Amino acid sequence: MGVVVPAPSRVGAGRGRRCLRGGVCGAEHRAEREGCGNGDRPSAWRFPSAPLHPIPSLWPWGTMNVLAPVRRDRVVADLPQCFRKEAALHTRPEFHSSVTGACQEQRTGTVGFKISKIIVVGDLAVGKTCLINRFCKDTFDKNYKATIGVDFEMERFEVLGVPFSLQLWDTAGQERFKCIASTYYRGAQAIVIVFDVNDVASLDHTRQWLADALKENDPSNVILFLVGSKKDLSTPAQYSRMEKDALRVAQEMQAEFWAVSSLTGENVRDFFFRVAALTFESSVLAELERGSARRIGDAVRIGSTESDLYLSAPRKKPKCCQ
Numbered sequence: 001m002g003v004v005v006p007a008p009s010r011v012g013a014g015r016g017r018r019c020l021r022g023g024v025c026g027a028e029h030r031a032e033r034e035g036c037g038n039g040d041r042p043s044a045w046r047f048p049s050a051p052l053h054p055i056p057s058l059w060p061w062g063t064m065n066v067l068a069p070v071r072r073d074r075v076v077a078d079l080p081q082c083f084r085k086e087a088a089l090h091t092r093p094e095f096h097s098s099v100t101g102a103c104q105e106q107r108t109g110t111v112g113f114k115i116s117k118i119i120v121v122g123d124l125a126v127g128k129t130c131l132i133n134r135f136c137k138d139t140f141d142k143n144y145k146a147t148i149g150v151d152f153e154m155e156r157f158e159v160l161g162v163p164f165s166l167q168l169w170d171t172a173g174q175e176r177f178k179c180i181a182s183t184y185y186r187g188a189q190a191i192v193i194v195f196d197v198n199d200v201a202s203l204d205h206t207r208q209w210l211a212d213a214l215k216e217n218d219p220s221n222v223i224l225f226l227v228g229s230k231k232d233l234s235t236p237a238q239y240s241r242m243e244k245d246a247l248r249v250a251q252e253m254q255a256e257f258w259a260v261s262s263l264t265g266e267n268v269r270d271f272f273f274r275v276a277a278l279t280f281e282s283s284v285l286a287e288l289e290r291g292s293a294r295r296i297g298d299a300v301r302i303g304s305t306e307s308d309l310y311l312s313a314p315r316k317k318p319k320c321c322q
């Protein structure tokens with residue numbers, strides 16, 4: 001689709017600008033640290049303005065690792081806990097033991113080099129952009145400026161000693177931009193569906209947002225989060241009424257539920273740490289599974305005669321071998 005993404009709604013300030021070449025960029029451009037090939041270097045590649053503390057232990061691959069260093073406050077040493085046990089992706093107190101073992105033995109394959117794509121969807125003005133900005137830049141803008149198309153931010157973590165990057169895609173909630181935004185849904189590892197805890201209609205609409213996002217992704221390969229925003233605006237009584245409904249929706253979707261406030265920052269950091277940790281855990285488990293599948297494949301090849309390996313007639317030997 002020859003989409004020309006309109007001008008960004010919030011220019012500069014470290015937000016990722018879109019590829020003006022059109023089509024799907026995102027993860028596909030991650031290797032293009034020089035930008036999108038059209039001179040429009042995504043601004044999210046700029047290093048965060050906060051002081052960085054390169055930690056030597058964060059660089060097990062030495063000069064191979066060309067991404068920005070990990071900030072000290074992005075180090076995940078223990079599994080961050082869920083917000084509500086009733087709607088959690090899992091309630092284990094620690095990382096899966098095979099994941100911990102793989103990290104200790106540096107058997108995480110390509111996970112340390114990959115960038116995981118997280119898409120953030122939901123109705124207009126529910127607070128998607130503010131949520132990302134609170135975490136990535138520790139800022140909050142009380143004025144509403146609609147996101148036009150999509151924006152993205154990069155966040156680098158270190159999880160169990162392994163570098164891990166998240167690309168956070170902030171999509172537009174306005175109907176007129178939905179078509180553009182949905183072209184960026186593909187290849188997500190996690191889908192974050194945001195609603196406003198003070199607006200029951202926005203909770204109802206989360207089912208449709210999920211359905212649209214899953215059209216572009218394999219449901220068995222993505223992890224889901226349902227996030228209620230603007231918690232600061234509801235009274236405890238209003239909030240607890242809404243939470244019952246939200247937990248039900250989250251259970252239906254098999255999503256993990258969180259409630260946050262980007263204004264006060266309540267739960268925002270914990271939420272993104274949980275996203276990073278669970279995405280990391282599932283990436284390592286997938287990598288281990290791929291590794292063992294490869295080993296089983298090798299064992300089959302070693303133990304087989306050539307005739308076992310080919311369903312059709314065995315390949316002819318080259319003339320020189322006859």
Ligand SMILES: Nc1nc2c(ncn2[C@@H]2O[C@H](COP(=O)(O)OP(=O)(O)OP(=O)(O)O)[C@@H](O)[C@H]2O)c(=O)[nH]1
Nearest residue numbers: 125126127128129130142144147173230261262263
């Ligand atoms: N009180 C309060 N207001 C919030 C919070 N989060 C967002 N807002 C306000 O809600 C409005 C919309 O926020 P945005 O983050 O721009 O909403 P959005 O979901 O990105 O909207 P689109 O880009 O149009 O899809 C802004 O005026 C914000 O200041 C919050 O946690 N508390």
Ligand SMILES: [Mg+2]
Nearest residue numbers: 128129146147
């Ligand atoms: Mg927005």
